Amino acid sequence: MNMASALQYFVLITILGIPIHECKVVFQGGKCIIEGPCFDLNMLADIAERVSKDVKAADGEKILLRHKFFDKIREKKNLHICVLPKIIDLFQRVLEETERKSSVHRGEKRNYHHELIHIMDQLESCVYEIKDKRCNMLYKESEKLSLPEIPEKEMNRKQLAVLQLQKLKNASERLSDVHIQERVMDELKTLHLYMRGKGFRKNTYNPEEA
Structure with missing residues (x-):
């Protein structure tokens, strides 16, 4: 595909309104390649299901916000960047805490529990690096700020991010609590x-590595 054809392709994408920000479009060897995410999240889901298959649905308040509220955070890059590492850290610490007493991998050829701990390390490298102080400011705010007593559906994105950070911090401070685990x-x-x-960043194509 030459430069003129590539330009025409881009104009066509723009006219049709196709959301190219969701997938990285690159040209390699004359072919258009739509690259996947930094990490195979379907594999994460599969292994997570194996590790937690014997865990009964826990009672009590959820640690992670309901999807329809967390979606507001996901749509704002600077908020999602700040919240993701805290989520990954909590889940990794609980996995490390529960690995010794987990019976999931006994009798299995693969230690799925241990694999999932390793996956958490990989996930951290898939979060965009933020180069300013906004995350630190948000973290400090979440420690001091008392949120208004309003339903989550009435909160704005930043309030939901603060609420999520507070939930994660409270859970982290009670890590030895079996109910939290x-x-x-x-x-x-x-x-x-x-x-x-x-x-959560996408893969990028480096022509020097091709």
């Missing part, structure tokens, strides 16, 4: 849905 392991099943969004 059960809650995290239960919510592990839908963790991949929280990774998708503006803060």
